[in-house]
Amino acid sequence: MPSLPDARRVLILVENLPLPLDRRVWLEATTLVQAGYQVSVICPTGRGWDKAHEVIEDVHIWRYPAPPEAHSGALAYAREWGGALWHMARLMRVVRRARGFDVVQGCNPPDLLFLLALWWRPHGVRFLFDHHDVCPELFEAKFGKRGLLYQIMRLCERLTFATASVSMATNESFRRVALTRGKMRPEDVFVVRSAPRVESFLPGPGDVAVRKGASTVLGYVGVIGQQEGMDLLVAAVAHLVGHMGQGDVHVVIVGFGPALAEMQADVAARGLSGHFTFTGPLYGAGLLDALNAIDIGVAPDPKNAMNDISTMNKVMEYMALEKPVVQFDLTEGRASAEEASLYAVANDPVDFAEKIAWLMDRPEERARMGRIGRARVLERLSWAHSAPALLAAYDRIFARINR
Numbered sequence: 001m002p003s004l005p006d007a008r009r010v011l012i013l014v015e016n017l018p019l020p021l022d023r024r025v026w027l028e029a030t031t032l033v034q035a036g037y038q039v040s041v042i043c044p045t046g047r048g049w050d051k052a053h054e055v056i057e058d059v060h061i062w063r064y065p066a067p068p069e070a071h072s073g074a075l076a077y078a079r080e081w082g083g084a085l086w087h088m089a090r091l092m093r094v095v096r097r098a099r100g101f102d103v104v105q106g107c108n109p110p111d112l113l114f115l116l117a118l119w120w121r122p123h124g125v126r127f128l129f130d131h132h133d134v135c136p137e138l139f140e141a142k143f144g145k146r147g148l149l150y151q152i153m154r155l156c157e158r159l160t161f162a163t164a165s166v167s168m169a170t171n172e173s174f175r176r177v178a179l180t181r182g183k184m185r186p187e188d189v190f191v192v193r194s195a196p197r198v199e200s201f202l203p204g205p206g207d208v209a210v211r212k213g214a215s216t217v218l219g220y221v222g223v224i225g226q227q228e229g230m231d232l233l234v235a236a237v238a239h240l241v242g243h244m245g246q247g248d249v250h251v252v253i254v255g256f257g258p259a260l261a262e263m264q265a266d267v268a269a270r271g272l273s274g275h276f277t278f279t280g281p282l283y284g285a286g287l288l289d290a291l292n293a294i295d296i297g298v299a300p301d302p303k304n305a306m307n308d309i310s311t312m313n314k315v316m317e318y319m320a321l322e323k324p325v326v327q328f329d330l331t332e333g334r335a336s337a338e339e340a341s342l343y344a345v346a347n348d349p350v351d352f353a354e355k356i357a358w359l360m361d362r363p364e365e366r367a368r369m370g371r372i373g374r375a376r377v378l379e380r381l382s383w384a385h386s387a388p389a390l391l392a393a394y395d396r397i398f399a400r401i402n403r
Contacts, residue, residue, distance in 0.1 A: 008398060009038045011092065011101035012130075013113050015084045018049040019061050021283075023313065024132070024170075024194040025107055029059045031387045032394065040099050042091045044084065047256070047281060060099060062091045081110045088116055096120075103128055103397055111135045111156040114163035121163075128397050129164035130192075131174050137306035141227045157181065166397040168192040168390070171332050173309035190393040194313050198382045201320045203374065206292030212277065214250035216360045219294030219323070221287070222314045224257035227307065229300035229328075234266045235349035236300070236356065241275060244357055251298075253278045254290055291321050295366060296359055299327035303346035311336055316381060319373030324366045326355045336381065340373030 010032060012025060019041050020026040029039050039059050044066035045052075053062050064087030067080045095101060104120065106113030107130040117127035136153040140146060161167060161182030167189050169175040178189045211217045218237075224230055233251075240246045253263075253276060260278070267276050282290055291297075297318030301307045308331050315336050318325050325341035327333045334343065342359065344352040359366050 008036065008394075009099065009101045010040070010103050010105060010394070011095055012039065012041045012105045012107065013088055013116065014041065014043040014107045015081070015088075015113070016044075016109060018043050018046045018063060018066075019059070020056060021047055021049060021281075022107075023196070025130075026059075027197065027383050027386075028105075028130070028192075028390055030057050031383075031390055033058045035391055037394070038099060040095045040101060042088050042095065044087075060095075062095060064088070064091060077110075081112060084110075085112060085116065088113075089119070092116060092120070101125065102401060103394070105130050106160075107132055108160070109133050109135050109138065111153065111160045114156075114160045118163055124401065126165045126397055126401055127163050128393065129160055129167040131167055131169050131178065134174065134177060134306055134309065137304070137309075138227070141304045141306045154181075158183075164188075165400050166190070166393050168393050170194055171309070171311045171335065173332055177309075188396065190389045190396070192389045192393065193381060193386045194311060195316045195377065195381050195383045195386055196320045198320055198378055198384070201288070201317065203322045204288065204292045206294070207289035208293060210252055210277070210279075210290050210293040212250045215248040216246075216250075216296070217294045218249065218251045218296050218298050218356065219254070219291055219318070220251070220298050220300070220314070221254040221282075221291060221317060222312070224253065224255050224260045224263055226259050227301070227304070228257070228259070229302040229347075230259055230263045231266060232302060232347065232349045232352065233298060233300035234263060234270065234272070236352040237272060237275060238270045239350050239353040240356060241272065244353060246357055246360060249275060249356075249360070251276045252290055252294060254280075254282050254287065256281050288321075291317065291323070294323060296356060297321075297323040297325045298352075298356070299325060299333065300352065301328065301330065301333075303328050303330055308332070315341070316377065320377045320382070322367075322370035322374045324359055324369035325373065326352060326359065328352070336376075337373060338376065340369050340376060 014025050032039050041061045045063045046066045067083035103126050104117045105128045139153050167178045169191050175189050175191050178184045299312050299315050311332050319340050325337050328346050329343040342355040344355045
C-alpha cells in the first residue's frame, strides 16, 4: 500500500447509518485506504454493528450509541441530531489523540456537521462536505410545508457550503445546488456518484426460494420510510392484483425503516400478505441472492422537490444486476436509467401498475432493458468511474491545506 504524508489523514462523520452498512461511505473509505490515506470514521451503532471501536479493511471505526431515530416533529429531530453531535464531538477528541486528522468529511444529513469542523479549523483542519441529501427539500417532503424551520435548514445548508473547502455532489443536480445556493466555486465541487462495485455486484441465478413460486417477482431494496413511496407501491400492487387480474406476482421487500410496520399493516389490510415477503435488511451474498431472483426492480419514490434531483442507490443496483426498472418520472431517475427503465406518471399508482404489467407480459423487453442498464453501469456509472473524482476532490483539499 502506498504511504502518503501524515497530512493525508481523514476523519469521516456519518450520522444516519453505521459503517460498513452505509454503502456509499464504505466505498469512499476503502477507496481512500487503497490510495494510501489514513481513514477514521465516527458513526452510530446499529443493525448488528455495535462495537465501540473496530478496524475493518484498515478503516478505524468509532461508534457511539445511536440516539432514538426521529420519525416526526422538530423536537424529536433536535434530540436525535443534538445527541449525535455531542457524541461526535466527544469522539473527535479520541480520534485526534489516537490517529489525528487534517480533513473532516461530513456526510449529511444533518447540515450541522460544519459546526464540528469549525471547532477544529484553528488547528488547520479543513472541511469536505459529502452532500448526500438536500435537507431543505427533505424537510418539505417529510412535513409537506416550508415555514420557519425550512428557512433555518436553508441557512444551515448555506453555512455548510460556506465552511467547506471542497464539496462532493452525488449528481449534476446536487452540483448545481452547490454552485447556486451554496455559492461554491466550480473547481471546488466534484461529482462523486453513488454506485456499486461491479466486480462484486454480479448478475446470477439468485435464490429461487425467494420467488415463492410466482411467475413474476418484483423487488425493492432500500429504506422503508415516509418519503420512499411505499404506500404508492402497495396501492400499485393492489391495482395490479385486484383490477388487472395479475395475481401471479410476488413482491420482495429488502430493507428496514420507520415506515415498515405501517407498510405491513397496509399490505394486510388490503389482503395482499400472500403477495409480499419482507426479508429485513440483507447484505453481501444474501442481498445478491434476493435481488438476482427478481424480474423487475421497483423504485416508488414519489416526485417531489427532493426525490426529483436525488440519485436512488436501488436503481443503480437493479441496473447493475440487469434488472429492468419501473419508477416515477424523476429528473435524476431518467439521468441514471435512460432506456433501462419505464417511467410512470408522477405519483400515480395506477400508471405504475400498468407499467409493471406491460413488462410482465414482455420477457424479451425485460431482458433488453436489463442489458441496457448493466451496460450503462459498466460504461459510465459504476464506482470505478466515481473513484477518480473522489481522489481528485481529496487532492484538491490537501493542495489547499498545503499552500
